[in-house]
Amino acid sequence: MNNNLNSKLTFDNFVEGKSNRMALAATRGISEHPALPTHKPLLLYGSTGVGKTHLIHAAGNALIRRNPNAKVIYLHTERFMANRISALHNNTINEFKRFYYSANALLVDEIQFFAGKEEPQEDLHHIINALLENGQPVILTCDRSPQEADSLEKRLKSLLSCGRSLPMKAPDLETRMEILKRKAEEAKIGLPNDTALFIAQRIGSNVRELEGALRQLVAHVRLTGEQINIRPIQETLKDFIALQARPVYCKNLRN
CATH class of the missing domain: 3.40.50.300 (P-loop containing nucleotide triphosphate hydrolases)
Structure with a gap:
C-alpha cells in the first residue's frame, strides 16, 4: 500500500538536540x-x-x-x-x-x-x-x-x-554542527570542524537552510575539486550568509 511515507526519514538519521x-x-x-x-x-x-x-x-x-x-x-x-x-x-x-x-x-x-x-x-x-x-x-x-x-x-x-x-524550536549551535556533519557524511565529503562551525554560526534559522547551504557547498567541491575550508566557502555560500544577515524592516501600522 502506498502510505506516502519517505523511507529516508527515520529516527536513526534524526539529529537530537535540546530544541527537539x-x-x-x-x-x-x-x-x-x-x-x-x-x-x-x-x-x-x-x-x-x-x-x-x-x-x-x-x-x-x-x-x-x-x-x-x-x-x-x-x-x-x-x-x-x-x-x-x-x-x-x-x-x-x-x-x-x-x-x-x-x-x-x-x-x-x-x-x-x-x-x-x-x-x-x-x-x-x-x-x-x-x-x-x-x-x-x-x-x-x-x-x-x-x-x-x-x-x-x-x-x-x-x-x-x-x-x-x-x-519544536530552531536547533542550537551544537545541533546545527552535528546536522552538517551527518549530512556531509551522507554526501561522502569531509567537513572540518572549523568549517562546520563557520557555517552553523551564520546559518541558524532552520534545518532546511543548513541542508541547502551544504548541498551548494558539496556541488562546488565536486565541480572544482577544491578542498573544503573557510576561505572558498565564504564565496560559495555568500547568498545564504547574506540572507541570514539581512535586517527586517517593519512598517508602522495605522490604528
Missing part, C-alpha cells in the same frame, strides 16, 4: 507502543525547518517496521482537502471517510493549511475521534500551538488540546 528532545521522545514512544493512550493525539508545532516533518515520517516508518501489515496513513493537509474535494465530486465521500476510519495510524502534516476550511476540519475531527476511540495513534504537525491556532475550528482545537502538544 521532547518531541523525539514522544514520537518514538508512540511508534514503539502505539496501543498506549498516552499523548493521543500528539501535535508537534513550530516554525518551518525545525524537523516536524522528519519526525512524523520517522514515526510512520517505525510503525511500518514494527508491523508491515499496518495501515499507516501519512499525508499533507492540502492532500487531505484535495482528496476530499475529489470524493465529493465523484460522490464517494463515504468511501473517503471509511478509508481514514480504517487506519492503524494517521499522520497529518501542517494542519494550519485548514485555515478557513470548516467542513474539512469537521471531517478530520470525526476521523481523529474515531481512531482514538479505537486506540489508534494520531500525530499532527502545525506551525503553532492549538491555543494560538485561531484558524482552526473550535472543536478540533479542543480535541488537540486534550492530547499533548510539544514545541
Whole structure:
C-alpha cells in the first residue's frame, strides 16, 4: 500500500538536540507502543525547518517496521482537502471517510493549511475521534500551538488540546554542527570542524537552510575539486550568509 511515507526519514538519521528532545521522545514512544493512550493525539508545532516533518515520517516508518501489515496513513493537509474535494465530486465521500476510519495510524502534516476550511476540519475531527476511540495513534504537525491556532475550528482545537502538544524550536549551535556533519557524511565529503562551525554560526534559522547551504557547498567541491575550508566557502555560500544577515524592516501600522 502506498502510505506516502519517505523511507529516508527515520529516527536513526534524526539529529537530537535540546530544541527537539521532547518531541523525539514522544514520537518514538508512540511508534514503539502505539496501543498506549498516552499523548493521543500528539501535535508537534513550530516554525518551518525545525524537523516536524522528519519526525512524523520517522514515526510512520517505525510503525511500518514494527508491523508491515499496518495501515499507516501519512499525508499533507492540502492532500487531505484535495482528496476530499475529489470524493465529493465523484460522490464517494463515504468511501473517503471509511478509508481514514480504517487506519492503524494517521499522520497529518501542517494542519494550519485548514485555515478557513470548516467542513474539512469537521471531517478530520470525526476521523481523529474515531481512531482514538479505537486506540489508534494520531500525530499532527502545525506551525503553532492549538491555543494560538485561531484558524482552526473550535472543536478540533479542543480535541488537540486534550492530547499533548510539544514545541519544536530552531536547533542550537551544537545541533546545527552535528546536522552538517551527518549530512556531509551522507554526501561522502569531509567537513572540518572549523568549517562546520563557520557555517552553523551564520546559518541558524532552520534545518532546511543548513541542508541547502551544504548541498551548494558539496556541488562546488565536486565541480572544482577544491578542498573544503573557510576561505572558498565564504564565496560559495555568500547568498545564504547574506540572507541570514539581512535586517527586517517593519512598517508602522495605522490604528
